[in-house]
Amino acid sequence: MTDILRLKMLIAYDGRPFRGWQSQATKDAVQDHMEAAFAKTIGGRVVVHGSGRTDAGVHALAQIAHADVPAARLEVSAWRGALNNFLPPEIRVLRVSRAAPDFHARFHARGKIYTYRMWNASYLHPLEIGRAWHMPSKLDLDILRQGAQMLEGKHDFAGFAANRAPGYAAEDTVRTIQHICLTRRGDLLNLRFEGNGFLYKMVRLLTGTLVRCAQGRAELTFIKELLAGKGAKKTSFAAPAEGLYLTRVLY
Amino acid sequence: MTDILRLKMLIAYDGRPFRGWQSQATKDAVQDHMEAAFAKTIGGRVVVHGSGRTDAGVHALAQIAHADVPAARLEVSAWRGALNNFLPPEIRVLRVSRAAPDFHARFHARGKIYTYRMWNASYLHPLEIGRAWHMPSKLDLDILRQGAQMLEGKHDFAGFAANRAPGYAAEDTVRTIQHICLTRRGDLLNLRFEGNGFLYKMVRLLTGTLVRCAQGRAELTFIKELLAGKGAKKTSFAAPAEGLYLTRVLY
Numbered sequence: 001m002t003d004i005l006r007l008k009m010l011i012a013y014d015g016r017p018f019r020g021w022q023s024q025a026t027k028d029a030v031q032d033h034m035e036a037a038f039a040k041t042i043g044g045r046v047v048v049h050g051s052g053r054t055d056a057g058v059h060a061l062a063q064i065a066h067a068d069v070p071a072a073r074l075e076v077s078a079w080r081g082a083l084n085n086f087l088p089p090e091i092r093v094l095r096v097s098r099a100a101p102d103f104h105a106r107f108h109a110r111g112k113i114y115t116y117r118m119w120n121a122s123y124l125h126p127l128e129i130g131r132a133w134h135m136p137s138k139l140d141l142d143i144l145r146q147g148a149q150m151l152e153g154k155h156d157f158a159g160f161a162a163n164r165a166p167g168y169a170a171e172d173t174v175r176t177i178q179h180i181c182l183t184r185r186g187d188l189l190n191l192r193f194e195g196n197g198f199l200y201k202m203v204r205l206l207t208g209t210l211v212r213c214a215q216g217r218a219e220l221t222f223i224k225e226l227l228a229g230k231g232a233k234k235t236s237f238a239a240p241a242e243g244l245y246l247t248r249v250l251y
Numbered sequence: 252m253t254d255i256l257r258l259k260m261l262i263a264y265d266g267r268p269f270r271g272w273q274s275q276a277t278k279d280a281v282q283d284h285m286e287a288a289f290a291k292t293i294g295g296r297v298v299v300h301g302s303g304r305t306d307a308g309v310h311a312l313a314q315i316a317h318a319d320v321p322a323a324r325l326e327v328s329a330w331r332g333a334l335n336n337f338l339p340p341e342i343r344v345l346r347v348s349r350a351a352p353d354f355h356a357r358f359h360a361r362g363k364i365y366t367y368r369m370w371n372a373s374y375l376h377p378l379e380i381g382r383a384w385h386m387p388s389k390l391d392l393d394i395l396r397q398g399a400q401m402l403e404g405k406h407d408f409a410g411f412a413a414n415r416a417p418g419y420a421a422e423d424t425v426r427t428i429q430h431i432c433l434t435r436r437g438d439l440l441n442l443r444f445e446g447n448g449f450l451y452k453m454v455r456l457l458t459g460t461l462v463r464c465a466q467g468r469a470e471l472t473f474i475k476e477l478l479a480g481k482g483a484k485k486t487s488f489a490a491p492a493e494g495l496y497l498t499r500v501l502y
Contacts, residue, residue: 014377059378080373090377122331126265126341127310127382 003071007079008064008099009048014090015059015241016130022053030054030091034065037086042073051105051249052112055201057241059131061115062094064249066105111178111250114193114203117243118211121187132188133207133243139189139214141182147210148180148191150223158231160206161199162238173199173231180206192247201238208237254322258330259350260299262314265341266492267381271307272314281305281342285316288337293324302356302500303363306452308492310382312366313345315500317356362429362501365444365454368494369462372438383439384458384494390440390465392433398461399431399442401474409482411457412450413489424450424482431457443498452489459488 013030023031031048038046051064074082079096087093117132119125124134158173177195184190191210193203209226212218218237226235264281274282282299289297302315325333330347338344368383370376375385409424428446435441442461444454460477463469469488477486 012377014380061378084374089375089380092374092377094374094376123335123343123345124340125345126263126343127312129265129340131378 004068004101005071005076006066006068006099006101006103007076008066008097008103008105009083009093010095011060011063011065012092012094013060013063014130015054015057015244017088017090018056020054020056020058021050021060021063030060030063033087033091034067034083037083038067038069040086041079041082042069049105051109052198054244054246055204055241057130058244058246059242060246062248063246064105064109064251066099066103105249108251109197109249111194111196112198112246113248113250114198115245115247116191116193116203116207116239117245118189118191118207118239119187120184120189125187130242133239135189135211137215139211140216141184141189141214143216143220144210144214145182147213147220147223148182150220150227151206151210152177152180155227156230157199157202157227159226159229159234160202160209161231161234162201162205171199175199175202194250203244204238204241205235207239207243209235211239212237255319255352256322256327257350257352257354258318258320258327259348259354259356260316260318260334260344261346262311262316263343263345264311264314265381266305266308266310266495268339268341269307271305271309272301272311273304281311281314284338284342285318285334288334289318289320291337292330292333293320300356302360303449303497305495305497306455306492309495309497310493311497313499314497315356315360315502317350317354356500359502360448360500362445362447363449363497364499364501365449366496366498367442367444367454367458367490368496369440369442369458369490370438371435371440376438381493384490386440386462388466390462391467392435392465394467394471395461395465396433398464398471398474399433401471401478402457402461403428403431406478407481408450408453408478410477410480410485411453411460412482412485413452413456422450426450426453445501454495455489455492456486458490458494460486462490463488 019029021030034048046067048065048067076098080093083093118135119128119132120135154176156174179194181192270280272281285299297318299316299318327349334344369386370379370383371386405427407425430445432443
């Protein structure tokens, strides 16, 4: 019987060249590139389990994934170099360690931190192209903070979830957001979301809706209604993918 | 007689798509794009004078330039929007102001600050591609600091200048570097050069040579010899363009 080694990986990627994390028929997702790098390293199929999906264009500073490999093939310390050797430069495995045999990148995650970057000035700085949402209009940061405070805590966030393609099982849409933290440094606005989990497109819908209020184009009562409606009412204001970063997975 | 207005511009660019600042026959330099934007705005030729050249691939956080335009054509406050409207997104005019009629972006510059970024880890972070020099080898930062100290002050830097194409007039190669400041934040190493002027490729040659010493592949005496040789001996260790940023022009 082959001894199996479970690897835990810390992965960073620039989201722009890829169709999100989750494997695609077109094989241009981050997971596809990861699995191809494993296949090239050991010549057999390896399934890579991420902590969760990121959409097309969304960046990751610290995605976590696990995969099982035959223990005899490579030292744990050799995997990082082997995988990076076959990965495109826009995906880098920053760390590889031995995980417990029952460690699961998705099921064991007890929370996540996402960061959303906005460039709040008339013109987008050229070094922020593809890395921040360009927001030329004036924002009322007090409103933004008040809205963020309303979203903190345990709520049914169905009003802040995009519908999945048919075929997905109905999902429990109750989540807890521990903190939403707003910081400003010059023209750069940063929204940091820490929660026990996020629904499909939820961070982008939260950000887009908060910004809508901070622009004065929606009232804060809109957020109250979305939370109370439990999905009866949905927001359609999604911030674009390029400003979003998966910043940390909590175990 | 047409009244002339001299504009002073603060410009940022991502250096990657362009063949440097200085106008090229191929019209793909930053200056060419600036002049094309002026031509599209007022329908006539305008010469844009930068504070100095940046090489192909070098970024600018704060390039300064001036240009003369007919005063009656546009309000000063309207120029920023007009130019950005015709510029590629990788070049942005951040500020436009009225300059004194005798202000000269190049001749009046009394100094410049350049920043050189290095990513000092086994693998280049995917979000640093094209924005930092990937330096996987271990660096002795004490050596780097000692070398930097030797370079500070007034010296003949001919040993740290690339030869220009034939036809360039022989240039005075004495410059003063006020400070070289090294900072480290995680895997990111930053070298900040403040000086009264820099020769062709000088910052890249200074950085490359300092790094060569910090890698243990050259002795610090090499730097001493280059300074004493006044061009009799030249260094060929140039750091790549992608890590270099024109950070400020001092007037």
